[in-house]
Amino acid sequence: MARLHEGLKELTVRFSHLDPPLQITNGTRRERRERKGKAGFRYALTSWKKFMKAEPILDCSSRMEQPAITLLKNLNLNQDDYTIKVRIVRLWSRAAFNDSRKVYCYDMILMDEEGTKIQAFVLAKTAREYEHLLKEKQCLFIRNPSLGENRQKVKYVHISTKINLNSNAIVSVCDEPVGTEWGFDFSPFSSVVQDPTDDNKSFKSPIGILTFLTLIYNTDMLFI
CATH class of the missing domain: 2.40.50.140 (Nucleic acid-binding proteins)
Structure with missing residues (x-):
């Protein structure tokens, strides 16, 4: 039997274009294959790539319950x-x-x-x-x-x-929003200038958004 992707084992496929509609599990949608004189069955959809290319499939749903989310x-x-x-x-x-x-x-x-x-x-x-x-x-x-x-x-x-x-x-x-859109972390400015090398404060950026930080004015008030 062909190796099956874990996410396709419990998949339910619904052929909505048929009259009446036909609903089967991927486990029952098997094809008979002959190889070197030996006949056998295998899952028709063994990977997500094949699943996405299956044109007759108009509607599908998974029978698996949504697993618990780990933080x-x-x-x-x-x-x-x-x-x-x-x-x-x-x-x-x-x-x-x-x-x-x-x-x-x-x-x-x-x-x-x-x-x-x-x-x-x-x-x-x-x-x-x-x-x-x-x-x-x-x-x-x-x-x-x-x-x-x-x-x-x-x-x-x-x-x-x-x-x-x-x-x-x-x-x-995931259709629902997760966290904040930009994912910023904020720290008091005083704590930054006291010890900018502290590993507990992240100022390193993989794309160079924040590369330099310094105290320009040492004042308690700013007039505009």
Whole structure:
């Protein structure tokens, strides 16, 4: 039997163009295949790419219950089955080593509904099925990504772990807004100038939005 993507196992497909409409599960929509004299059955829709290209399918719904959402602050390295609801606050790409015109991977800063942020990345070849969803301000459900230590020298968020959207991750659109649109963090200016090297304050930007900070006027009042 062909390898089946986890997200398609419990899928219910409805053929609305038929009279009467026909509703079946992906498990019952099988095709008989013969190979080397041996006959067998397999799932007709084994990947999301095939699912999206199935023109007769006009309506579909998943029978799986919406999994519980895990907040970013509650993630730990021992988890292997969880779903997060996040907004892409920042996104940038890295070019392939042998061809600067091709994208090797995407780096992201994700934010949940509490405003907690985490770094994430995905290889371009892994993200082909949902690459069109990778854009700033986009809200997403991400199920079963892998989690590891963030060993980058320059870190853009406070959380010490990093998310990898591997081949097992399931990415889908979240229609409700998550967190604030721009994802800004604010700190008192006095605390910034006292110790701007404090790691508890994030002023590093992957796209150079804030690169320099200084105290120009030392006054209690400003007249305009």
